[in-house]
Amino acid sequence: MIEVGIVGGSGYGAIELIRLLQHHPVVHIKYVFSHSKQNESIKGTFSHLYHKDIMFTELDIAEVECDAIFFATPSNVCKKFVPDLLNKGIKVIDLSGDFRLQDPEIYRQYYGEYPLAQKWLKQAVYGLAEQQDNYQDVQLIANPGCFPTASLLALSPLIKAGVIDEEQIIIDAKTGVSGAGRTIKQQTHFPELNENFQAYAIGKHKHTPEINQFLSQLAGHEVKVRFTPHLVPMTRGILATCYVSFKRPVTEEAIRKLYQDEYDSKPFIRIRSSNNFPATKEVSGSNFCDIGLYVDETSQTGIIISVIDNLVKGASGQAIQNMNRLFGLNEQTGLNQTPVYP
Template sequence: MLEIGIVGGSGYGAIELIRLLKQHKEVNIKYVFSHSKSGEDIKETFPHLQDNINVPFSSLDVDKVDCDLIFFATPSNVSKHFIPKLIERGIKVIDLSGDFRLKDPALYEKYYGEKPAEQSILDKANYSLAEWSDINNDSTKIIANPGCFPTATLLSLHPLLKNNLINKESIIIDAKTGISGAGRSLSQNVHYGEANENFSAYKLGTHKHTPEIEQYLSKLSGSDIKVMFTPHLVPMTRGILATIYVDLNEQISEEALHKMYIKTYQNKPFVRIRKIGEFPKTKEVLGSNFCDIGIYVDEERNKAVIVTVIDNLVKGASGQAIQNMNILYGFNEDEGLNLLPVYP
């Protein structure tokens, strides 16, 4: 049985980890760490758990913790202070924050506004989009779990770039997210009176997921890629819908492109390609680890539109983290994640 800990225990990412890991046959939740709530019973913060988990909140002491794997479900600028000592002690880490996603420390400082982790530690981190992961239990010590917007975007664009089908200078990403993507801490833009019946674009040109998307796409294509990425906040609790526009660099029919996506993802259990003419909605993946993709080709203009939905807290965070854990340890990839979406 794999013994695990979760850091950031009072946040949305952690509570999703707990919900999903309680369905997992191969793990035991040994610790739930929360510095601000240390010593409290979890059900005081999350009454819906009641007696489902009997681990109290505690503070993380890297010199005393004893487990196999720790998930960091924290804001950025936290995990990098603990992870070096943990991996030195042989404890593997899956980091849901952004501290280890960017290989260029200057980009981290620019977009996150904080001092980056040491380059020697950054070099040990594996950025792992689960469907295209190269992690393994022998050499992987740190898994940098992708962000929510990048997950939806990269799963959409991977087949196009891998097959060299698009103009690399034409990528436009128009993405919408629910309010839970901002985390559980209070801020003015997610107050009910600010967010309800409202719809807003934010962080144009400065969103921290932009360099993450560009880093992956550039590595995949072998050339420097820049994207136009515009995130929007919509008045719903959870979910992401990304509409991605690209110029095709050769004539290809909608049917042919659709078949290519089906072939690309035929052995990937959490990516579902919709029928031609059918486009996914956020509620159709709610509470699940699925990524649903719909494809449209404007054959007259030689452009493609890819519409993708995920649950930002599951496939965009905790679900993918568990999927990465399953791959790392050789468990069934869908262990703990084989849940139908909640509908309606």
């Protein structure tokens, strides 16, 4: 049995981890850590878990004994605990952005502080599960952000094949409000959000350098996308519409085969048939990423539509998928939920 702890236990990411892990056949949730809720029962905060007899506790590194810890916290929290946890032989899966960026100056620009020393950053494996093969001897996973997950899964096959103009990539992405967390903000206050639709963090969203970094690594040279997120008055889901231009003549059939070849062995990626485009509700509550493709063979441009549940594939589900691979399990273990529809 794999014993795990969850830090940031009163947030949406942690609650989604609990929802999924309680049905995992080889995982036992040993700890749920929350500084603000310590010594309180979890059912007092989340009544949908009224049947679960779990108490929030405060993280004390000296007392912790388990196999892995998930950090479902805001950024600049996990990095304070990682050295001591890794030195104890405890694997860490970080759902925040503390270990996603390799350039300290870019991290400081987008996250407001400097990251840990480079030796710790180098230990982190970027856990975009369908594009990451190296899990041997890994102790620290940087779980990708929700927008990068949807965008990178949509764009990676094209970048790897070298068929698009990498200076002309546009990502127009929409997200449900749960991605903003449980903290009350004016932007997510019901009267402000309801019957409203707005772009935000234009030109400065912290997921932009994460997308650029991974695509640049795939391409072997610098890639910079134009990425704009939008807030939609719904609870869950991300829909990323990616616009590309092809460098040489292609057909939609050829591009579809490219995606099918790339993802045929990946159980959580579903490539839609021609003229069948995904919607967020069709993946809600699941670890699936559905991708639809359109190629304008006259203008040699393409539109790739990618949808995920931001709390599952965009956060906790992918974190469990990474945990499965860290411990040599089938990556689907505990993640076979059918999407909730309607």
